[in-house]
Amino acid sequence: MPAYIKKCPECGGINLFWNKEKGEVICRDCGLVVEDKMVDFDQEWREFDSDQEAMRRRTGAPMTYTQYDQGLGTEVGRKSDIYTLGSKDRNKFFRLRKWQYRISTAIERNLKLALAELKRVSSYLKLPKSVEEESARIYTLAVQKGLVRGRSMESVVAGALYAACRRHDVPRTLDELSEASGIEKKEIGRTYRFVTRELGITILPSNPADYIARFASALKLSAETQSRSIEILEKAQKSELTSGRGPTGIAAAALYVSALIHGEKRTQREVADVAGVTEVTIRNRYKELLDELDLEKEIKKTKKKKKE
């Protein structure tokens, strides 16, 4: 936990939980996502003795995909090699070198620009470093496979980011990506699918539960409501209500029900806006939830309590 966050700004609680992988700090008392914009300043290794310290401490820049050539580079041969070649081979050598040069500078130029854009969008969305790295890796692969041709660089960047988010269970909706990158939603979706297919990246369908914390926080719902909605989600998954449905819609409906049960009513409109779906979708999911898991009693209970 970074030192400068001590208390929850919402409720003043000190029971904060830092989910490092997602880059979120969550208040266990009120469920607020205090800071989802964390940067991890820790070292990622520990030192037990001076030997290990020497081994693990790195000299120079770390190898990273967010550097356009990963800090490394290759060339075709060296000039001094040509004296061992005949004239035909010598021509071939120069031709190859020329091509190598052209291709690599083109790729490098592209990567430089793209990675700058990637960092911009990533920091706008406050994504954790691990996701940024992953998306940079994906993008690099995509460029090397020539997948960017015919598509705008930005859209591929957005697609790579979206894919990386999904892989790390740090879901951001297409809408959020779209807002941050200025690329249309469907365009991102398209390049996302294309890139992942071409690169053979398999991505598990995103889990509705991963959205709960953020949505609940945006709606200022209590921690109990939050954990209740996750229980509801689990039941729903067992009843196979979730397959084939948009995860955001399900998450939204679960939150909506849970809020009703805990007497923290939010309108469908409010929940819908936060989750980026329509009221109708929430209604449909909501109805399915009520049909399948008998929650109506509990809702009535809290209603009665209110009257008292």
Next chain:
DNA sequence: AAGACGAAAGTGGTTGA
């Protein structure tokens, strides 16, 4: 008056011939 509900028509994407 605002919110919840449901029907109907439209949209974008997937799938299978």
Next chain:
DNA sequence: TCAACAACTTTCGTCTT
């Protein structure tokens, strides 16, 4: 490549609180 299809959205009228 096209049509069928499911999920979701938009729109709108009606009922409920």
